[in-house]
Amino acid sequence: MTYEIQSIFTDANHTNYLAERIILLASPFLHESAGCILMLLKWLKPRTFLQGRHPWVVSAGLAVALSTLGNAPFWWALSQLPEINSLRAYAGLIGIWAALTLLMWVFVNVVIWPWWRKPAGVVLLVMSMTASYFMAMYGVVIDPTMVSNAMQTNATEVRDLLSLTWLLTMVIGVGVPGLWWWRLEPMAGVGWQRWTHQLGAVMLGSVLTTALLLLVFQDLASLMRNHTNLRYLVNPLNTIYAIGRLATSKQAQRQQPLQTIGDDASARLPDAKAAPVLVLVVGETARAANFGIAGYTRDTTPQMQALQNEGNLYYFSQVQSCGTNTEISLPCLFSHQDRKANANRTVNYESLLDVLYKAGWAVLWLDNQSGCKGVCDRVAHVDTSRLKHPYLCTAGECWDEIMLDGLPERLALLTPERRARGTVLVMHQMGSHGPAYYKRSPPDHKKFLPECTSNALSSCDAQALMNAYDNSIAYTDHFLGQVVAWLKSQPQPTALWYVSDHGESLGENGIYLHGMPYKMAPKDQTHVPMALWLSPTMRQRWALDDACLRTQQGKPWSHDNWFHTMLGSADVKTGLYQPEMDITHACRH
Numbered sequence: 001m002t003y004e005i006q007s008i009f010t011d012a013n014h015t016n017y018l019a020e021r022i023i024l025l026a027s028p029f030l031h032e033s034a035g036c037i038l039m040l041l042k043w044l045k046p047r048t049f050l051q052g053r054h055p056w057v058v059s060a061g062l063a064v065a066l067s068t069l070g071n072a073p074f075w076w077a078l079s080q081l082p083e084i085n086s087l088r089a090y091a092g093l094i095g096i097w098a099a100l101t102l103l104m105w106v107f108v109n110v111v112i113w114p115w116w117r118k119p120a121g122v123v124l125l126v127m128s129m130t131a132s133y134f135m136a137m138y139g140v141v142i143d144p145t146m147v148s149n150a151m152q153t154n155a156t157e158v159r160d161l162l163s164l165t166w167l168l169t170m171v172i173g174v175g176v177p178g179l180w181w182w183r184l185e186p187m188a189g190v191g192w193q194r195w196t197h198q199l200g201a202v203m204l205g206s207v208l209t210t211a212l213l214l215l216v217f218q219d220l221a222s223l224m225r226n227h228t229n230l231r232y233l234v235n236p237l238n239t240i241y242a243i244g245r246l247a248t249s250k251q252a253q254r255q256q257p258l259q260t261i262g263d264d265a266s267a268r269l270p271d272a273k274a275a276p277v278l279v280l281v282v283g284e285t286a287r288a289a290n291f292g293i294a295g296y297t298r299d300t301t302p303q304m305q306a307l308q309n310e311g312n313l314y315y316f317s318q319v320q321s322c323g324t325n326t327e328i329s330l331p332c333l334f335s336h337q338d339r340k341a342n343a344n345r346t347v348n349y350e351s352l353l354d355v356l357y358k359a360g361w362a363v364l365w366l367d368n369q370s371g372c373k374g375v376c377d378r379v380a381h382v383d384t385s386r387l388k389h390p391y392l393c394t395a396g397e398c399w400d401e402i403m404l405d406g407l408p409e410r411l412a413l414l415t416p417e418r419r420a421r422g423t424v425l426v427m428h429q430m431g432s433h434g435p436a437y438y439k440r441s442p443p444d445h446k447k448f449l450p451e452c453t454s455n456a457l458s459s460c461d462a463q464a465l466m467n468a469y470d471n472s473i474a475y476t477d478h479f480l481g482q483v484v485a486w487l488k489s490q491p492q493p494t495a496l497w498y499v500s501d502h503g504e505s506l507g508e509n510g511i512y513l514h515g516m517p518y519k520m521a522p523k524d525q526t527h528v529p530m531a532l533w534l535s536p537t538m539r540q541r542w543a544l545d546d547a548c549l550r551t552q553q554g555k556p557w558s559h560d561n562w563f564h565t566m567l568g569s570a571d572v573k574t575g576l577y578q579p580e581m582d583i584t585h586a587c588r589h
């Protein structure tokens, strides 16, 4: 069912592709057309459409712009549904359009008052056009997690997302109606007249909207029931709803004090030379489907396969992520609670790292991405993404190998008594972060060419897009190989756990990127790679049953297992530990 809607975007993307081509072809004439537009605006100035009209008419103009132009992806999705095949269905569509326009009219009259009329109208246009652009270009929907994602985005990520098509969308969708709105002076009312104008519009609009909704109720109800994701497409109500939901849940969470967990944690004290080193690599946007070691047709993971051939690497082939974006997955991965509990969580808890720290381990978090989302707040952490390095860093960001640069010096800064017990080192990768996948592998690591170098993914050749993504996976494989090479050179027992935070859509059914609501997310966004590498001395320390662990590889696991598996791997005792959730428990003796 969800795929029906998703496939619609394939065609929407073709439209975008065409639009971008047309602009490229037209670019020599852009200068001239800019002159024409200026002339047109001069001509429009004295006779701006709806100038001096009744405020109802003026607000209705904005409502039409919002319900029509600002909801293009919604109308496109609706018009492509299989149910829309009869005269009655088309009449129903017109009814829905009228109801939505009236609803927008009410909404505009509720939020826009004379004192902030001009900027508020432009803000509404910006909101709905931005949401429309991302929905049409990447097949995403706007829900609370998507908005949370957008709010935590950094400048590099924004730069990665913008493109020529975005500029054009803003010019047409915000520039033109925005200018009209700004110049418009509606008929001025005096004193109480303003109030009656707006309150009257709200009342009349509400009555008419209700009447219309009742009229089209049957058709609308069945459409919404069969295609639940339609409601995430209604603009800008989806964004406002999402911001509201997010603000209330954030507010509820802020009011809660931080809850401690695992205060009873303790760890076995090894002899000083055998203090284990555990490296946890948290991948970014790596999906299992593109891992050679998982059966992908391309050899994207030669290093992992070589380690597997040596007999020291285990690949877990059926792992589900906790969320479809970093904001959800990362805290969930390090949480003692499972996915469902995390989704409804209003309480702030400490993380796995706090428990390991309480057990006496040295803990260090290296971040080559947009931060640890609160997981590493109370342990040592270093942001490596803005470092300067002659070849590992360019254009304000660094390749993941930067996290290995100067590593012994960083580890030497951790408390010696803790290091004598054991060290947990987390490396949070930039990985395959999109949509600029081509930026995620250094020039000398490009195995698959040509690469898509546009951020407007839908305008890229599908193979070139896959090439760029596969290069980022191959670079992650290289990075993991480097981490293992370093671990092999250490005298202590060492192990590496690797897992990705979530997957990615690469144009399947017209969907790009990630962040779909979990229930309707395609498998590409939730099926993630996970692997374990062990040194021979760690194998001894665990008294590992190799055959047993091999049978664990194909079982269905998820991020829910991570917390307990890491406690088990670190040999930490606490009442929180659930052995049946630990992937390796049954195989360690």
Ligand SMILES: [Zn+2]
Binding pocket: 284, 285, 325, 326, 327, 501, 502
């Ligand atoms: Zn992520």
